[in-house]
Amino acid sequence: MNNFALEAVLNELLSPHLIKDYCPNGLQVEGKTEVKKIITGVTACQALIDRAIEEKADALLVHHGFFWKGEPAEIRGMKYRRIKALIENGINLYAYHLPLDVHTQVGNNVQLAQRLGLDITGGLELGNPRSVAIYGELEQAISGEDFAARIAMALQREPLHIAPNSPDLIKKVGWCTGGGQDYIELAAQQGCDAFISGEVSERTTHTARELGIHYFAAGHHATERYGVKALGEWLAQEHGFDINFIDIDNPV
Structure with missing residues (x-):
């Protein structure tokens, strides 16, 4: 499926336009045009991005993405390394925060x-x-x-x-x-x-x-482990995507 078509499918299901949030919901970082394999996880941390690269995923779908209200706008340091890794490997990043909660x-x-x-x-x-x-x-x-x-x-x-x-x-x-x-x-x-x-x-x-x-x-x-997991399972069942949920340990 086309990467923007996938965003449209997710937006139709989750209706992000109906809720005010602290971050952009949808396609946050554009990658390759065609999406077949998707890694799902709670947070777009470096460890999850690295696993998506290892799995040769076309997209990463998370609950906690990037560009939060109040965070520094500059793309440097940790933020730079994460986004650089996604772009260099052509991995689309989709994130849904409050729309996925509710x-x-x-x-x-x-x-x-x-x-x-x-x-x-x-x-x-x-x-x-x-x-x-x-x-x-x-x-x-x-x-x-x-x-x-x-x-x-x-x-x-x-x-x-x-x-x-x-x-x-x-x-x-x-x-x-x-x-x-x-x-x-x-x-x-x-x-x-x-x-x-x-x-x-x-x-x-x-x-x-x-x-x-x-x-x-x-x-x-x-x-918040199970919402994005269920969303991935829905995508696999309804649209035939190759989905793998990866749980990066976090005691908090």
């Missing part, structure tokens, strides 16, 4: 829900049909310790569990993959027993304790 089929939030046994109810941002944070329920209420164990098993990573003073069971859960810890107050306001995100801030501990809500920091990388 997608109802291949999105990070939906994929996390499937792995944790959560039935999605709606968005925490009331009135926003593409809410970055969502909520749902477990089939049966469980303890915070049991839910932490479930997260660890699903994501292959022990979560940080900040428990409120009360030993209440968890039934209603809010979540936002990646760096969504500040949605915890919204989750508490809407009656959630627990909130999950990838990262944690110093203030999150006090917020969880004072609002009486369980908080689980399950890892930015770990909570």
Whole structure:
């Protein structure tokens, strides 16, 4: 498939024009015209680019790409080496950030829900049909310790569990993959027993304790591993691409 045609296919599925983001979504670095083999991964780091080169990929499809709002505009140092490697090897770089978080089929939030046994109810941002944070329920209420164990098993990573003073069971859960810890107050306001995100801030501990809500920091990388993987699988099934998901280890 033509590289710009592939971008059109991805844009049709993910609708990036409907959400305001911190980076450009779509084809960020142009490579060879014809795309057959695609490497997918969470972040366009040098290690993933090197693997794409080794695999002789025509494209790299990631959740975290380049050109973030507020970053230096100059292409030098680490940024230069990454982009140089892509251009020299003719590798197209496609990146989708928030559009991939919120997608109802291949999105990070939906994929996390499937792995944790959560039935999605709606968005925490009331009135926003593409809410970055969502909520749902477990089939049966469980303890915070049991839910932490479930997260660890699903994501292959022990979560940080900040428990409120009360030993209440968890039934209603809010979540936002990646760096969504500040949605915890919204989750508490809407009656959630627990909130999950990838990262944690110093203030999150006090917020969880004072609002009486369980908080689980399950890892930015770990909570966002499965959206881009599902997107690649969709491309393989619907359009016949040769897809290989490569998970570059990241404990954060």
